[in-house]
Every structure is written in structure tokens, then in C-alpha cells.
Amino acid sequence: MSTSTAISILQCGKTYPNGTRALETVDLEVVSGETLVLLGPSGCGKTSLLRMIAGLESPDAGGRILFGSEDVTAQPPETRNVGMVFQSYALFPNMTVAQNVGYGLRIRRLPEERRRARVAEMLEMVQLSALSARRIDQLSGGQRQRVALARAIAVTPRVLLLDEPLTALDAKLRESLRVDIDTLLRKAGITAIYVTHDQAEAMALGDRIVVMDHGEIVQIGSPTQIYHAPANAFVADFVGSVNRLQGNVQDGVWRCGNAALPWPADAPVGGVVMVRPEDLRLGHEAAGAISGTLTARYFLGNRTRLLVDIGQGAPVLVDTSERGEFALASQVHLRIDPATMIVLPA
Amino acid sequence: MSTSTAISILQCGKTYPNGTRALETVDLEVVSGETLVLLGPSGCGKTSLLRMIAGLESPDAGGRILFGSEDVTAQPPETRNVGMVFQSYALFPNMTVAQNVGYGLRIRRLPEERRRARVAEMLEMVQLSALSARRIDQLSGGQRQRVALARAIAVTPRVLLLDEPLTALDAKLRESLRVDIDTLLRKAGITAIYVTHDQAEAMALGDRIVVMDHGEIVQIGSPTQIYHAPANAFVADFVGSVNRLQGNVQDGVWRCGNAALPWPADAPVGGVVMVRPEDLRLGHEAAGAISGTLTARYFLGNRTRLLVDIGQGAPVLVDTSERGEFALASQVHLRIDPATMIVLPA
Amino acid sequence: MSMDGRKHTLLLGALMAPAAAFFLAFWLLPMARLVGVGASGPQGMGAYWSVLTNQNYLTSLIYTFVLSALVTLATLVISCIAGLFLERNRFPGRSLLLAVLTFPLAFPGVVVGFLIILLCGRQGLIGDLTKWLTGEKLVLAYSLSGLFLGYLYFSIPRVILTVMAAAEKLDYALVEAARTLGASPLQIVRDVTLPALGPALVSSGAICFATSVGAFGTAFTLATNITVLPMLIYNEFTNYANIPVAAALSVVLGVVTWAVLALARSVAGNTVTVAA
């Protein structure tokens, strides 16, 4: 349907007039047709990077942005032909749903009839055909979000840019729209760059995830790479919960409590061992396990989160899907599958 | 510390002047010292019920509200001695943090010195001692939430009422404040009624949960009862995801695909079988399992959600913590532990 | 509001009711009497009729309303450009410029008239300048142009501030969205900025019109050769003691102004008369 474009970001940094460094100098290649997620806490530079691609901000001198082989660095947003979805939706309150969706086509002086057809097609795509004559303030949050998406896609942009499009919605709606957006992007085959601070959103949507922190790119990888093999402690913490376990390495064996696991050959000397809460299994005997006392439990429906004190300061978090009583103050024995151990440089 | 009070709601309903029925006539007993959560979608009557207990709304004629053995139905909120935490926090913008927390004590003409001590104690409890002289607009959302909590508890209320206190905060903060509130309520031993539409919050915080829908109480029970033994399909759907499976019952055996499970003796005739996504296990062979085709997968970090088409219309949701490739269009075999089967009247 | 709260304030209202009724009577009585007086002359209701048929009165009515409409239009155009520019840009001296622009707000109409005489009266600055340039002295102060300038002088600051307040509330993401969709700066002004400023422009325009129609001090000080409506009312009342006509003229003025304000309020919402 739409012609998707690869994007190259070359040596782009961003310093504001007051001296704030929003983005260190970075390089990034976006593959044609993929959904790339920029993930990080607020202030990490992800939005600056997105706005640079839109042309709403310009990179510091020396930075270049290519759409395919065309250098667009000097082009204003008006001529870049990007579609952008804003966190606040930024729908025009003085126009109807159909007028919003057709605005980019009107600016492009598309003949009335073709415009009408394209708007109808877009509204059908986001399942809002029935609401085309509505005013924006008559729509729910989720409907506004879909109108914003339709408006951005209607002009067949070279790249679709999404700036935290789901942040303003509540949890249940966010989850269902996440699936809708994913389906839509895959059907359209459009290159999309998606900014979010929500790791669940990033993992559900991204072909690749770019984790950012303090204006720098920390790791680029598939969702499973990011989650199971984080590049550093920041990434491990940011994408899900993680336990730091203190142990001793001797003769290629890592020991913590009664547990003894083979130390990976490629692990850094003095490396820190981390295990995710769902990778700790409850066992029945102390032999070969890390033992501790259950200090708190939270039933979360599909799992129960246990807090276990193993005498290492912060309690160890354990997620289990077992149904049990989990009596407080009882002894608990934790086993680790060696394959789930994450070892990071100290 | 505080004297906790039992609360009885007797035959209370609420009809607005325009005829809207916000709450059907209900009875409810709140045990002294427990945390009771009112859970339901917006418009289910949970907030009306809470505001009635606060005295901000009065029940229809015939309804009575008792605090312990004292009938407070006719008392205005000023004299009920309840603590209330509002969704918008409702902090006084013209007062500092300390003045907000001490407001109820000033109204009660507590001597300056005792007031100061109590405010200091409250601020320490919510870990905001350092910010006591701050203006409200200098606080983050999470800090405001804690000030609102301290202000409500400062007057040693007979019951603490919380109206969606975490809804305005983002996901990560919500999770950590949930734990803080839980700790606080347990330490204070105070009777608390907590209104929310978020099932995760309800399960993490509630000693008991009251599920409401369309102005009626649908089920009252512990978090595990609500989740594992929902009273009806609405509750099953509202607290977590659930699959409806179509099968046949013959000779006390329920069959669906190649799976055959014993039909519970107490199950209603023509009952609907439901299974939660995390209770479907992936198997390797078709014998004894429900087979289908994998149509989509979403990696969510601690689990992967699979959509499996078993030829029954809507795809079956499966949550697995296994790490695997999960190739799309591959054959998948699902097994059900009979203990996890939920059978509800059709 | 809760039922208890409503009960409470209604009680308060009941206690205040006698005071309120008394107050309201004195509020309404003079206005009712004004309408009555207009019909009490030798011609009866004829005073109202004469206001619309007598050449002098009609001319004054038309001059006043047309002049006020033109002032409103000019004020809106100038203030919109200046207000948008001032809101969008931060530069050294901006606060000073703003203070200077809004200084006329502190002057009553009499002083504004005085200022106009200093600017373009017989000994005015423009007179001196034009005499030096062309040999002819240009004297605008006592004509329609002088009044026009005077009205601009006190209208522009208010409207600039209103435009700035409205522009500050404009969601800048709307402008960015329009840009990414390909809109040019002029298209953005047409499709985003002006619609967003609409209510503020309608309401401040209505107030500008009402103020201009009612301006007395400026016109009186300038002693212009055009008799605007408030001057006419004053003259009929004080100099000719023609009270029925003065009342009829007042009623016409009041009705027209009220209609403009009400119309603006129905278009732009409740803020209109607040800012009046």
C-alpha cells in the first residue's frame, strides 16, 4: 500500500540554547518497514530524537538525517511527508472527525472525490466510519487516539512517528489499542518509530527496541534480547523487575546459599548475578537451593508475588503461578535454572 | 494507635433527583480493622456507596449507616470523623504541606504543640518530613498522594475512605505506592474502604473485595476466591483475562478437542467452562489436549501471550513463561489441569 | 454538588431573600422608570419613534454605531497581529514594551481625549510634523479621525492582552500537527490559530464595541463636530431638558449594546461579559 522508507540518523546530537544536552551524538539505522521502539525514562532524549526525524527540531551542526538516500536535514516538517501521532492527540477541535482525517489531503489539494474516498478508507481501517461527522470533543480517549492515527496515515507518509500515543489512556484500553496498532502497522507495512516509557508496550510492539538513557543509546535489540540479555543493570531494571544476588565464584562455580551453578565461561570477572522474579522456582528442600523467610505476599491473579528475606538486605522478589497458602514467616527454598542467570559487569 | 470501627450499611440505595438509580438497595458489613475494596467499572455505584459512608451523599429513605453501634445516617460529614482521600487529592493549594496535614487538627482546636507533633509524626510516616514547608504545586503526583493520605489519617478517623487514590499516577509509581499504602494500613490497623476500577490494585490491597456492577454487589470474597472462583462471567472477565471453551458433557466427562476432563459433581447443567490464560499448558502431543494453530504471539517479558485458533471463533489466549520460538502457524497442543477449570451457569 | 451542600446554600439563600428582593427592586426600578420616561413626553411613545426618524438623532445613532464597528474591526486586526507576535517571541525589552503598550489602560476617557489633542490637535505633534513637511497643518483631533484614534488608543491594550492570554492557552502541538501534515504558515493561521482565538476575539470585539459606543469622556474633551450618542443624550438631558428623548435614546443604546454582548456571549461562551 504505502511505500516504506529506510531512515538513517548520522551523528545527530541536540543541545538546547540554554546549554542542556538533550541528546548525545548518536547514529541509528531504521530498516524499511520495521517498527522501531525508542524506550527510556523521561528526559532520556527519545522524544528529541523523534522530533528531529519529524523536522520539528534540528540536530546540532554536523548531524544528518536521510530518508532512503535523500538528505532531509534542512527540510522543514511541511515537506518531509511524515505522519506524526502526538501524546495529546493534537486533533483540531474546530473540525469534525472526517475533516481531521482529511486535513493533510486538503493541504495537498487532492480532488474532493479522492479525498472523500481516502478518508472513508482510513475511518474504516480504524473502525470509526460511524463517527465521521462527530466533533472531537464528543469522542472518548480511545476514539481520539484512533482518529489521530488515521489522520497521520491518510497522507501515506514515508514514516509514521508515534510519541507516547497510549500514555493518556487507562490500562485496559492501552492493552487493547496496543494490539490494534500492532495489527495496523503490520498490515500497512509502514516504517514506524514509536516512543514510549512503558516497557510492556515496547516489547509488545517493537520489532527492535532502542533503549535510551541520559541522551545515549544503551542497547539495540529484539524484545527477547533486551529482556533476557540486557546490556547493563539500567536496562535489566528498566525492562521488568530483577533481583541482584550476591555470591562467590570459585573453580568455575557460583555459590549463593546452598545453590551452586556453573559460572558462564564468557562471564566478566567479578560480574553481578541477576535473576528475574519469574525465573526463581520454589522447591521443597534446602539442598541446592537458596533459603529464606517469606516476609510478604501479594496475590496478583495470574501470579503471586512473594518477598523473601535471604539475609542480603533487600528482599528477593519471586513470582510464582502456583496456588498455595504461602504462610508468612515460613521457610522458602529458591532454585535457579542456570539458563536464566544474567551476569553483568559490576 | 487508632481505634478501628466496624461499619454496617443497611438497606442503602441511591436514586438521584433526575431518576438515575446509582445504587440498588444493598447491605454490607465492614469488619473492624480490615481493608475492604469496592471494585467495579465506572458507573457501578462504588463511589456513591463510599460517598454515602463519608456523609457526602445521603441514602434513599430507609437506608441506615452504622459506625459500630452508632447510627450516623443523619450526621453530616463534619461530625462523622472519617478520613477521605480523593482521586484528585483535593489538597488546599493555599496551604503548605504541613498546614494541609494539620488542617483537621486546627479545626478540632488541638493545641499548637500537640498539633505540631502529630503533623511531624504523620509526615515521617509518609516519608515527607523534608518537604513540610513546600507549597502543594511544588510536589510531584506521588508526593501529593502521600500528603493526602497523611492529612486523612492525622485526625485519627474512625474509618479511612480512599476514592481511586492511585488512578492519576503512572504505572510504575502506582505499583510502588500500592505497597506503601498496604504497609501503612496494616501498621495503623485502621478500617479502610478502598474504591478502584483496577483489579490488580484490588487484589494486592484488599483483605476482602466487593465486586460491583450496575449498582449491585455481585460478589464478596477474598482476592483468591474472586479470581479462582468468580460468581459469574462478569466477575471472571473483570478480574483478569479468561477463555470460554465450548465442549460436550457426557457421562460425567467434559470433552473439548481431544481433551477429556471430569465434570465437577456440583457443576450446573449446561454450565460454561472458562479457563484463565496462565492455566493452559503447552504440551507436545495431541492426545488428551486441545489442538489449534498459533496465530499471534506477544512477548511481554515475564511471559509470552499466544493467540491460538482452535476453531471456536475467538482465539484462545495462552500465557506461558516458557522461552521458545513459538513459530506462527505452527500446531499447538493445550492441556488443562482439572483444578483450574471454572464452570459457571450459562 | 452533594444534596447536603445544596440544602445548605439554599438555606443561606432563604435567609438572604428579603435583602435580595430589596436590593433587586432598587436595581430594577430605575431601568423600568427609564423605559417609562421614554414614553412619557408630549408625544407619548412618539419619543421612541422620533429617535429613529428625526434626522439629527438618526445621524448620531448611525455615526456612533458605524464608528464603533470600525474601531472594533481595526482594533481586532492590529491587536491580533501584535498579540500573537508578543506571545510567540521572547526578546530583550519585551516586558517594557508590554508595559508601555498597556499604559493607556490607566487613563480615563477624558485624559485619552487630552492625549489625542496633544497628538493631532491645533498645536499637536502631527500638525507640527505635517506643516514642516508639506506646509499644510493636518488637524485630525476634532473630526471623526480624532475620535477613531482615541477609541483605538484605549481599545488596543485590552484586546492585545486578551489575545495574548488566549494564544498562551493554544496547544502548540496543534501547530506542529498541522506542520507535519504539510500546512504552510498562512494555512496554520487560517486553520489552527484563528479558530483557537475565535472566542477571545468575538468576546473582546463585543466589549470593544460596547465601550466605544458608550465612550463619553473622549468625545466630550475633543468637543468634536460629530455628536456621538452619549453626548447627544447628555445634551438632550442637561441642556435642553428633553428628558423623554434622552430616555428613549438611552434605551436604544442599551438595547443595541446588550444585544451585541448577548450575541457574542452565545457565540463565545460565558467569558464575554466577565471581561467587560
Added chain:
Amino acid sequence: MSMDGRKHTLLLGALMAPAAAFFLAFWLLPMARLVGVGASGPQGMGAYWSVLTNQNYLTSLIYTFVLSALVTLATLVISCIAGLFLERNRFPGRSLLLAVLTFPLAFPGVVVGFLIILLCGRQGLIGDLTKWLTGEKLVLAYSLSGLFLGYLYFSIPRVILTVMAAAEKLDYALVEAARTLGASPLQIVRDVTLPALGPALVSSGAICFATSVGAFGTAFTLATNITVLPMLIYNEFTNYANIPVAAALSVVLGVVTWAVLALARSVAGNTVTVAA
């Protein structure tokens, strides 16, 4: 705003710069000249001095400012009670009552003076009423009381509307929070309502003061035995051609009014002069 956006509007600014400079010159020149004229009489700077020492001038200054301050105070109290009541309660006839209360907004000062004469002048309603009741005719119109009533007449509607707009924005949860903490209705007014209305009251009070100080039409129509400042300026200028003193008085009036508006703005934020 993005860099590109800023670049764009700055360019627009540069193109407009000559027009803006020209405009600004004509904006500033008369005001500068006004200050100059005040010091140009036979006494030089003495005109300013005489304004503060001459018994007549000083009396007028004090009367004007004290009267305006009293009007402001009375307006705030009445409007606050009425505005809060009207915002909190919905009852049949409420819209009509609101329309009636705000009707004086459509009248210029001259007509308000006229209304006051109809109410409490020699042939006024109050005169008739008091004569019937006590045998003595009470005539307030031409005294300080008449002016006071006239100023109230046009101040109250504006402030009521401002109070209502502010009260509408008050988060009602604040009132409910105070109630659950045990606060009585009066304590809620003191601790929640008044602080929330504060900025609106300060700003509309300042505007009320400025309008009262500058009111000319009402005072002139009433031809009161007290000469308020704008009348004094008019008389000095037109009748005695005492131009330096008229200028000096204008400057004093402008500076005081400007200071009050600026003070209110610094307390209540930028809305003050917008609503002026």
C-alpha cells in the same frame, strides 16, 4: 516552540519592524508630551507640586481615590455573596435574574448618571417614597452618595460575573475534603472559597478601582457638588485652559491607577489587565 517556528515568527517580526516602530512612536509620543506639558506652565515643574499642595486639587484627589476605594470594597462584598449564591444554586428564573443583574453593563456612564437621577434625584423614586413615609424628601443623587450608588451600579455586574467564573472553576472536592476534616461552612468560606477566589477578587477589585477613578460620564451627568478628578481635569483643560495643571493631574491619575493595576497583576497574575 521549535527552532524553526521561532525563526519563522522572528522573520515575520523583522518584516513588521518598521510598521511597529512607527506605530509605537505615535503610541508613546502623546504620553511623553503629556508628562512634558505638565512641567511647561509658568511654574515649570511647579504644576506637579501645586496639584499636591493646592487645597482644591488635593481635596479632589483624595475624594476621588477614597470614593473609588469604598466603591471597590462594597462591590467586592456584595458581588462575592451574590456571585457565590448564583453559581452554587440552580432555581427557576436564575437565567432571567442573571440577565437583569448584568443589564447595566450595556449602559455608558452618562446613562447610569441618568438612572441615578431617576432613582434618587429631586423627582426620584426614593424622594417620592421618603416624602410619603416621613414627609421629608431624601435627595441623594447630587451628593457623594449618588456617585457611590452610580459607581456600584456599573461595578457590581462585572464583578459578579468574574466571581461566578472563578467559583465555577473551584474544585468542589476541596470543599468536600474540608467537610470530611470537620470544617464548618464559615470555616470553608475562610479556608477554601475565599483563597480560591482571591486572584479573581484582587484583579476585579483593581479594575473596579481604576474604572471608578476614571468615571466621567456619571459624575458629569449628576453634576455633583463634589468635583471628581476626571471632571477637574476636564474643567482645567476646557474651561480655564490651565493646560499644565490638567496634564499634571492626568499624570498623577495615570500613575496611581497604573500602580494599582500593576500591584494587582503581581499578586493575582496576568489575568488582571485582560479583564480590564
